[in-house]
Amino acid sequence: MKNEKKVVIATHGHLADGFVSALKIIVGELPNLKSVCCYTEAEFDLDKTIIEIMENHDFDNEDLVICTDMMGGSVNNGFVKYLGKYPFQLITNTNLAFLVDLLLTPGGADCDVLNTKAKDELFGVKYVNNLVGDYDNDLDDL
Amino acid sequence: MKNEKKVVIATHGHLADGFVSALKIIVGELPNLKSVCCYTEAEFDLDKTIIEIMENHDFDNEDLVICTDMMGGSVNNGFVKYLGKYPFQLITNTNLAFLVDLLLTPGGADCDVLNTKAKDELFGVKYVNNLVGDYDNDLDDL
Numbered sequence: 001m002k003n004e005k006k007v008v009i010a011t012h013g014h015l016a017d018g019f020v021s022a023l024k025i026i027v028g029e030l031p032n033l034k035s036v037c038c039y040t041e042a043e044f045d046l047d048k049t050i051i052e053i054m055e056n057h058d059f060d061n062e063d064l065v066i067c068t069d070m071m072g073g074s075v076n077n078g079f080v081k082y083l084g085k086y087p088f089q090l091i092t093n094t095n096l097a098f099l100v101d102l103l104l105t106p107g108g109a110d111c112d113v114l115n116t117k118a119k120d121e122l123f124g125v126k127y128v129n130n131l132v133g134d135y136d137n138d139l140d141d142l
Numbered sequence: 143m144k145n146e147k148k149v150v151i152a153t154h155g156h157l158a159d160g161f162v163s164a165l166k167i168i169v170g171e172l173p174n175l176k177s178v179c180c181y182t183e184a185e186f187d188l189d190k191t192i193i194e195i196m197e198n199h200d201f202d203n204e205d206l207v208i209c210t211d212m213m214g215g216s217v218n219n220g221f222v223k224y225l226g227k228y229p230f231q232l233i234t235n236t237n238l239a240f241l242v243d244l245l246l247t248p249g250g251a252d253c254d255v256l257n258t259k260a261k262d263e264l265f266g267v268k269y270v271n272n273l274v275g276d277y278d279n280d281l282d283d284l
Contacts, residue, residue, distance in 0.1 A: 011160070011164055011238070012163075012164040012167045012168055012238070013160070013163030013164040013165075013166060013167050014156075014159065014160045014163040014164070015157075015160035015161055015163060015164040015238065016160070017156065017160060018153070018155070018156045018157035018158070018159060018160015018161065018163070019157055019160065021154075021155030021156040021157060021160070021182075022153055022154040022155040022156070022157040022211060023155075024155065025154045025155050025181055026154055026212075026215070039167055040163075069164060069237070069238040069239075070168075070237070070238045070239045070242065071239055071264070071268055071270075072239075073168070073238070073239075076270065079270075080270060080274060083270070083271060083274055089269075089271060090269075090270035090271055091267060091268065091269055091270065092239075092267075092268045092270055093237045093238075093239045093265060093266060093267050093268050094237060094267065095211070095212070095235045095236060095237040095267065096153070096154070096157065096211040096212045096215070096235075097211075097212045097213060097214075097215075097234075097235045098267045100212065111269075111271065111272070114269045114271075115269050115272055117267070117269075118266075118267045118268060118269035118272075122213070123235060123266075123267050124235060124260075124265075124266050124267070125233060125234075125235050125236065125237065125240045125259070125260045125265050125266070126213055126233065126234045126235050126260060127231075127232075127233060127253075127256045127257050127259075127260035128213075128218065128221075128222060128225070128232035128233065128234055129225060129231060129232055129253065129256075130253070130257055130260075132222060132225055
């Protein structure tokens with residue numbers, strides 16, 4: 001694992017910029033964060049965009065974590081094609097809770113770190129009514 | 143469960159509009175979808191915004207699903223306070239995969255539907271390098 005990491009959020013439409021906007025409010029400006037908003041311009045070329053990110057990244061000194069929007073989506077599929085060609089890490093079904101945690105964790109991000117984080121139930125989609133119900137029941141038991 | 147549902151995405155910053163932008167590309171325009179971008183204006187008032195959503199919703203004819211950005215975040219906490227007061231459904235740690243599925247599922251969205259969807263591993267954060275590794279190993283076994 002490297003001592004530093006760069007995080008690139010890549011999504012359909014302006015969702016990547018939306019994540020950056022929310023992150024600015026919660027954790028402030030982050031120099032190691034970049035957004036790629038795909039298909040927002042007619043001349044957008046996903047392969048060209050991916051190769052540009054990879055060729056400009058300093059893999060010797062920084063881990064590179066690409067966070068895409070959706071498993072099976074065209075943005076994520078585009079990056080999957082390059083997994084054997086460049087040593088980057090690929091996360092999908094990204095949400096804000098995961099990004100906040102990833103960006104506030106100091107240091108790089110290797111397979112062990114990302115495997116643990118991706119499996120952490122904290123970051124799963126939550127049906128809050130049920131959780132609050134459980135909490136109320138716990139209180140009733142006291 | 144009602145025959146119809148309305149989905150409101152409520153987030154820190156412009157993330158909610160970002161989700162709508164990505165959804166437009168993937169599933170097209172959706173009349174039953176609304177975004178609320180919190181803290182983007184100095185005079186933003188979360189309680190006032192929530193009450194306005196609730197008071198204007200036709201609970202007799204449509205389920206109301208609020209999808210927020212992050213468990214423990216101030217937007218989600220704001221809605222939690224109103225769970226006993228209005229019969230809405232609250233989802234958090236929202237990601238694009240979950241939203242696409244929710245919006246493409248016909249009909250309303252009651253506790254059973256949302257409980258099942260929130261527990262579905264399909265929508266969890268995924269570390270793709272590992273999944274592709276598993277896939278390669280499966281192929282090796284053939």
